[in-house]
Amino acid sequence: MADLALRTVDGWAVWCDAEDEAWVRDLDIAERAELKVPRDVRRTIAKLIEERTLIIVGGAHDDKNGAFVRVQRAFVETGKGAQREVDEYLLNEEAALHVLMLLRTPRAIEVRRQVVHVFMLVRRGRLTGQSAADALFQRLGDLLERHEETSARLTEGFLDVKAEVAEVRVELTELRSAVDQVRAALPKRRKPTESAKSELVRTTRELGGNCPCCRRARMFGDDDAPTRFAEFDHHRSVDNPSIDAMWWICKPCHNALTSGSTKRNDVEIQFGAFHAARTALPGAQGDLFGGKGGKKNGGGQHG
Numbered sequence: 001m002a003d004l005a006l007r008t009v010d011g012w013a014v015w016c017d018a019e020d021e022a023w024v025r026d027l028d029i030a031e032r033a034e035l036k037v038p039r040d041v042r043r044t045i046a047k048l049i050e051e052r053t054l055i056i057v058g059g060a061h062d063d064k065n066g067a068f069v070r071v072q073r074a075f076v077e078t079g080k081g082a083q084r085e086v087d088e089y090l091l092n093e094e095a096a097l098h099v100l101m102l103l104r105t106p107r108a109i110e111v112r113r114q115v116v117h118v119f120m121l122v123r124r125g126r127l128t129g130q131s132a133a134d135a136l137f138q139r140l141g142d143l144l145e146r147h148e149e150t151s152a153r154l155t156e157g158f159l160d161v162k163a164e165v166a167e168v169r170v171e172l173t174e175l176r177s178a179v180d181q182v183r184a185a186l187p188k189r190r191k192p193t194e195s196a197k198s199e200l201v202r203t204t205r206e207l208g209g210n211c212p213c214c215r216r217a218r219m220f221g222d223d224d225a226p227t228r229f230a231e232f233d234h235h236r237s238v239d240n241p242s243i244d245a246m247w248w249i250c251k252p253c254h255n256a257l258t259s260g261s262t263k264r265n266d267v268e269i270q271f272g273a274f275h276a277a278r279t280a281l282p283g284a285q286g287d288l289f290g291g292k293g294g295k296k297n298g299g300g301q302h303g
């Protein structure tokens with residue numbers, strides 16, 4: 001899927017290719033249509049391909065009109081830790097509608113309406129521009145919800161325990177692959193150097209010794225040693241460990257920023273004030289390599 005950009009449109013994960021054609025995923029359709037075993041949708045798709053209702057795309061294709069499918073490999077667990085490669089399908093609008101016509105669930109009609117709406121939004125260019133990671137987190141949430149439902153049925157003593165356990169295993173495999181996708185989509189975390197860390201601690205002390213974020217929590221103990229209840233925070237982006245992109249803050253502030261309960265934008269003033277005061281101190285480092293007066297925006301990386 002290297003050539004596909006993942007976007008979110010009206011809550012749907014939509015992949016867009018170089019020709020700006022949009023695709024939705026087989027399991028997303030099946031789950032939204034509340035197919036009892038969502039991956040069974042792949043059998044339906046395979047049948048439609050066999051009878052040439054759906055056409056597999058191999059790279060570029062001239063004809064924009066038609067029910068097209070992109071095939072990619074995915075892994076499922078077959079039990080006892082063994083893995084099997086299966087085909088996973090991305091469908092264009094027409095293909096998605098063909099598939100939904102064959103899913104005889106009460107929800108299928110409503111999902112057909114949704115698909116038409118989503119693709120209309122795509123054509124109008126109203127993509128929300130949500131990051132790939134956001135869309136994947138949403139997918140993770142959906143999978144977890146499904147997993148919890150299955151687990152609940154199991155604890156209620158559902159009769160076909162074997163089938164339910166098999167379903168749980170599949171869900172866990174999908175969860176794991178979704179987590180891997182999220183990980184791959186996130187920028188790589190880069191640790192600050194020891195010298196950047198000690199510089200942040202030193203300047204925090206010189207600026208009064210309070211957390212530069214909440215400005216209340218004490219960052220040093222009675223013995224004047226740095227408190228353990230503090231963290232180095234990548235304020236700009238996890239892949240930017242330069243000193244002017246980071247700060248040393250109390251754990252409650254760090255937790256609130258990491259969980260998102262405090263928005264980064266809301267502490268932008270505190271962050272700016274800390275670094276303005278820091279660089280005004282005698283002997284301050286501009287950044288790690290540039291020294292005083294080095295570039296101030298960490299090379300333009302943003303998280």
Ligand SMILES: [Zn+2]
Binds near residue numbers: 213214250
């Ligand atoms: Zn704080």
